[in-house]
Amino acid sequence: MARRIEKVAIANRGEVAVRIIRACQELGIRTVLLHSSADTQTLAYRLADEKVLIGEPETAKSYLNIENNIHGALSAGADAIHPGFGFLSENGDFAEACEKTRIQFIGPTADSIRLFGDKISAKNLVQKIGGPTIPGYDGIDQSDEVLIQKMKEIGLPVMVKASGGGGGRGLRVVREIEQALPTIQAARREAKNAFGSDQVFLEKYLDRAKHIEFQIFGDATGKVYSLFERECSVQRRHQKIIEESLSPALDDVLRRKMSKVAIEIAETAKYRGAGTVEFLLQDGEFYFMEMNTRLQVEHPVTECVLGIDLVKAQILTAMDQGLLWNENELVPRGHAIECRVYAEDPYKNGIPSTGPLHFIHLPHAPGRRFEIGVEAGDVISDYYDSMIAKVIVWDESRYRAIRKMKETLKETVFFGVKTNIPYLQAILGHPQFVDGKMTTRFIDEFFPSGLKEKDFNSQNAQLIDQLKNTSGIGLTGLSVDSKEQKSNSPFFSRGQS
Amino acid sequence: MRKQNVVVDGVKKEVYAALIGAELWVHIDGETRLLDMRPKKKSTGTGGAGSSNEIHSPMPGRILKVNHKVGELVKERQVLVVMEAMKMEYSLESPCAGVVEFVKCSEGQQVELGQLLVRLKPSEKK
Numbered sequence: 239m240a241r242r243i244e245k246v247a248i249a250n251r252g253e254v255a256v257r258i259i260r261a262c263q264e265l266g267i268r269t270v271l272l273h274s275s276a277d278t279q280t281l282a283y284r285l286a287d288e289k290v291l292i293g294e295p296e297t298a299k300s301y302l303n304i305e306n307n308i309h310g311a312l313s314a315g316a317d318a319i320h321p322g323f324g325f326l327s328e329n330g331d332f333a334e335a336c337e338k339t340r341i342q343f344i345g346p347t348a349d350s351i352r353l354f355g356d357k358i359s360a361k362n363l364v365q366k367i368g369g370p371t372i373p374g375y376d377g378i379d380q381s382d383e384v385l386i387q388k389m390k391e392i393g394l395p396v397m398v399k400a401s402g403g404g405g406g407r408g409l410r411v412v413r414e415i416e417q418a419l420p421t422i423q424a425a426r427r428e429a430k431n432a433f434g435s436d437q438v439f440l441e442k443y444l445d446r447a448k449h450i451e452f453q454i455f456g457d458a459t460g461k462v463y464s465l466f467e468r469e470c471s472v473q474r475r476h477q478k479i480i481e482e483s484l485s486p487a488l489d490d491v492l493r494r495k496m497s498k499v500a501i502e503i504a505e506t507a508k509y510r511g512a513g514t515v516e517f518l519l520q521d522g523e524f525y526f527m528e529m530n531t532r533l534q535v536e537h538p539v540t541e542c543v544l545g546i547d548l549v550k551a552q553i554l555t556a557m558d559q560g561l562l563w564n565e566n567e568l569v570p571r572g573h574a575i576e577c578r579v580y581a582e583d584p585y586k587n588g589i590p591s592t593g594p595l596h597f598i599h600l601p602h603a604p605g606r607r608f609e610i611g612v613e614a615g616d617v618i619s620d621y622y623d624s625m626i627a628k629v630i631v632w633d634e635s636r637y638r639a640i641r642k643m644k645e646t647l648k649e650t651v652f653f654g655v656k657t658n659i660p661y662l663q664a665i666l667g668h669p670q671f672v673d674g675k676m677t678t679r680f681i682d683e684f685f686p687s688g689l690k691e692k693d694f695n696s697q698n699a700q701l702i703d704q705l706k707n708t709s710g711i712g713l714t715g716l717s718v719d720s721k722e723q724k725s726n727s728p729f730f731s732r733g734q735s
Numbered sequence: 736m737r738k739q740n741v742v743v744d745g746v747k748k749e750v751y752a753a754l755i756g757a758e759l760w761v762h763i764d765g766e767t768r769l770l771d772m773r774p775k776k777k778s779t780g781t782g783g784a785g786s787s788n789e790i791h792s793p794m795p796g797r798i799l800k801v802n803h804k805v806g807e808l809v810k811e812r813q814v815l816v817v818m819e820a821m822k823m824e825y826s827l828e829s830p831c832a833g834v835v836e837f838v839k840c841s842e843g844q845q846v847e848l849g850q851l852l853v854r855l856k857p858s859e860k861k
Binding site: 431475620621622623624705 | 741746748750751752753755759760761762763764765766767768769770772793794795796799800814817819820821822823824825826
């Protein structure tokens, strides 16, 4: 029987909170934003129907605090919680706490989350169905000696990763045995910080592999769909930067093979909702890496090539309702690319850039999509992830999509914090990327020390002088009033603040 | 803010420009550039620049770990301080070999951009 959801609490922040609020609005569902005290000047805060403060800026005291989130949702009378990605989205205890308090968790069951959250049980499941896995170690004995011994057995390079979560956090590579100890310690700290558990696991590091992941979706009837693949090989410190769908590396035969494994994994686990099966592909062989039991940051590229809405599908499934698409309609068309815009200095090897965003310009046009959680005048804080926006484009072919992305980024402007846009442009123009041959080592190989700032050409230098001194466009006339910027923002309609 | 049309050498250019504090932000030819408008003077050691025996915080963030105490001998490029900002860890290495002269930060502390964290007394060159 269908379950009613009339008010959804959002246990997240930033652009994904906005993404979820929009989906709820379109479905006629009210929203409650569960936010920290640092997040009252955000787009999600302005858009949500209700807001509940759940704690201090530190994530451990707010976005990672299960009790505060549950209390917040209950106090507002929410009947469901959408966890977004990151934070508590892959925390089995959180899903269980929701189940216990009869708040519908929009995602898989706590059991599914735990099954795939535990790398050993996930790997066992994949091996059971005959799927390929990577050699590694994820034992309970986490002593330095055992971890180092296991590293030697697996054979370097080996990566050290947080057992508690997906994504790029708490993940490091050991190439020489001398680095083992400091790397293990650093990985533990980062894991503890990001996921609340300092357990790590080891895995053989494939050094010229492509990151290929399959979006799968289990509907309310138990049917599992494969929504094709995304390639996310462009990563820095194991954090994805550019993603696309489909992958230029797969042919139909390999695609079907990988897709079949992904579906079998999800079916075996009786998986429900959106999930992603991540593989590494090297020399024509693919290996199961992990399954993420949540919506992914890069879900928009899948939505673009298939013409579907994954967030609404998640909500409908949580309501025990059917989906609006069926297998025959799931035919990918054209090509989609996503670039993650990080608030960082591209010329100083990506160190974070924080502070008020004074001006934003997003050049809207057909086939371009912007996901962002802030407006001009809002502040980028150092408490949270540095991803401030996602730029997604769709076009008829990969080549055209790359061209479209480059043109889009050329006109995308952020004043106040520095962004990695110049870095994204450099990647998009790199021959290996253009040829679709990039591996997860792409950044290390071609941009090991980031980007070097070019000097102005003489023409622009002259213009800058003019701007600096000047008569033509007086600086006073150009100085920014962030209040005025807000109302003049070319993109955003203003919510209440 | 509107896009401005400027003609330079007969070529029309579209720019966005804004003076924010002492910085001029300019978006030109598809790229955002940042110019320091302060009168030129010698670096006073902000933003990670500074003398070669000091470590300054390259960003606002939190100190996770201080690896060495005053009086300890360190090698060049040895990790002295580990800090965190935006959920990522950053290692700050010693700019030279030497002895730790003072440490001006502690674990858990929130620090500002350019803040002096550690100073070394460089070893005598042989």
